[in-house]
Amino acid sequence: MLDVKLIRERPAALEKALADKGGAELIRQIATRDEERRRRLREVEELKALRNRTSEAIGQAKRRGGDVSGEQARMRDVGERIKALTDELKAVDDAIQTLLVQVPNVPHASVPPGRSDADNVEVRRWGAPKEFPFPPRPHEEIGEALGVLDLDRAARVAKSRFAVLWGPGARLERALIQFMLDLHTRERGYTELWVPHLVNGETMLKTGQLPKFEEQLFKTVEADENRTLYLIPTAEVSLTALHSGETLLEATLPRRYTAFTPCYRREAGTYGKDMKGMYRQHQFDKVELVKIATPAQSYDELESMVADAEEVLRRLDLPYRVVERCAGDVGFSAAKGYDIEVWRPALRKYTEISSCSNYADFGGRRVDIRYRPAAGGKPDYCHTLNGSGLAVGRTLIAILENYQLADGTVAIPPALRPYAGGLERLTAFSV
RNA sequence: GGAGGGGUGACCGAGCGGCCGAAGGUGCGGCACUGGAAAUGCCGUGCACGGGUAAUCCCUGUGCCGCGGGUUCGAAUCCCGCCCCCUCCGCCA
Known part of the structure; x- marks a missing residue:
């Protein structure tokens, strides 16, 4: 705001x-x-x-x-x-x-001009896309052939755009969550939190989800409409709203929080888009990063947050690029933001796996979090930042596709093996 | 879900319908004392929104004692509704 x-x-x-x-x-x-x-x-x-x-x-x-x-x-x-x-x-x-509450944030002066994602600017690339001696297959083919990804039964139980993971597939999902949280908390200075997945309307308003994105949210039906609860579309919502109404001491900033939660999105208006596989789901897991910083800190913190998310991909040895979003694509609440896109061999292109944004004082004012300057003086609004570190399902996709072998099995990235019970290879699974 | 108790400033805790933005204490900041510190003493210590202003300093007005209404010339104080917390009972992973 x-x-x-x-x-x-x-x-x-x-x-x-x-x-x-x-x-x-x-x-x-x-x-x-x-x-x-x-x-x-x-x-x-x-x-x-x-x-x-x-x-x-x-x-x-x-x-x-x-x-x-x-x-x-x-x-x-x-x-x-x-x-x-x-x-x-x-x-x-x-x-x-x-x-x-309908006015979007003003882009930071450093944000490149442009109206759509076509005007986004590539900032850097890391890792070389691997050349396969065979035509690389998309993850849904690999996963379903191995019996670890089950989209048909998910549709039976729920509807389309849901997934079931079997055996080692589910195990890998869990391993990734653990791996990411450990990295952020042990090496990157984040505090791990466990937060509500259902939040009230006020929280959704304060975090910029309502009123603009109402049609994207799942919600509960209550006798009293004012008591409707919404399923979070990202842990950012719960993490950012935590300190709503508080005045924090400058010495305690920046706060760096991380949480794993499932995320729920209606994905209205995306029919026919990304329909294959588990790239775009109504329910997906994500390890989220949220920072609350002073105005002087926030843009440096944005850069380091991107680096924190990148580090996950580096450890997993997955090629990626970082793209800065242009003024027209930077997002409703964001003053500046980057997307991290991971290489998809089957598609021969990079696709989004993380998005990191600085909401600046726009976010701090809307959620009402201030800080008391150490040097004295009036409290001022904090800057709020958030980023995915990373979207877990999409990371699993990237592993399936980048680590696939000629025989249809998939190697497990070495960094992940300790978290996957020593599993080195994903082979055909059956009960 | 039922019964009872409670929500006041950073924290604890007073508060006859007008003299209460709110006693007192703690904490915090400054000063004094000290070789330095502790102890002690003195002073200070909210936020928002208007207006005066170029001004986040200063002056001034309004509002804020969980939230929203009501009664009244006047409400932290009386009445109603709601929310949250605590205790006990019921149910329950």
Whole structure:
């Protein structure tokens, strides 16, 4: 959420900055409403000041035994007017709030211009895509042939876009989770948390999921609609909302949190897209990274977060590239962000496996997390960051495809073997 | 789900409907004392939103004692609804 003051003081600059992301029209509407709001606020406050002064006087006069019935009647009228004006003010406030939560974040000055992912900029590559002496197969073929990936029965139990992993397939999924968490907590300074997978509407609003992405969320049905709970689309939601409303001491920043959770997404509007295999699922596992930092720290922390996610791929020896998202593709809440894309031999291209973003003060303000500067002075909003470290299912896909062998089996990356009970190779599985 | 108790500032904890942004204590910051520290003493110590302003300093107004309503000239204090926490009972992985 942007600072209304910014909209008030520099609407033209904002409209320009948001040209690629949309939202210029919203800025204009908010600026108009904001003027109206301040006008009414002044009226109400002047009346309240009058009431406070007079009530004080009434109290004193009464104690002296004077007649105050006339003043009381006058204040009764003032009270009515205050009530009426307050209702109007509330309506304007609500309208502004409704508009404000729809305005996307302003891209950082360093973000490359552009409107779509076609304008994203490749930052670096790591590892050389392996050449196979045979036509590499896609993961769904490999997995189903080995009997470890079962999409048909998943559709029977739930619906399409769900998966069942069997035996060593499930074991590998679990190994990856453990491997990633150990790396981040033991070597990268993250604190591991275990968090709710169902959260309330307020949390979804504060983390930027609502109202814009309502149609992407699974939710519970409650007798009282206000008590609806939503399944998290990412652990970022729970981790970021943790400190909502708190003022943290600067000395305790940056906070670096990691959590493993399943993630639930409706994936509405993606019919026919990525339908093969388990690349795009309604339920998937993810190890998430979240940071809460000072404004001075956040952009360095973004770079190191990307490096933390990259390290997972390096340990697994999976070729990848890092892409910086352009202004038009950077995401609703993000000021700056990178995607990490892993090599897919069967597709002969890189596909997304992690996305790391700095939401900056936009995120901190929306979720209401501040910090008290060590040097003294007023508290200021923290910057919030998040990134996948990594999407577990997609990592499994990358392993199946990059480590596949001519005989249809799959080698297990050495770094993962201790976590997979020493398993060195994925071979045909049957019960 | 049932019965009872409770939600006040960073924390603990007072608070007759007006004199309460809120006693007292702890913590924290500064100063004094000290060779240095402890102890002690003195002073200070919220946030948001308006207005005065170019200003996050200063002055001023309004609001905030779980949240939302109501009563009243006036509510931390009275009334109603909701949320959360604690204890006991029931159910239960």
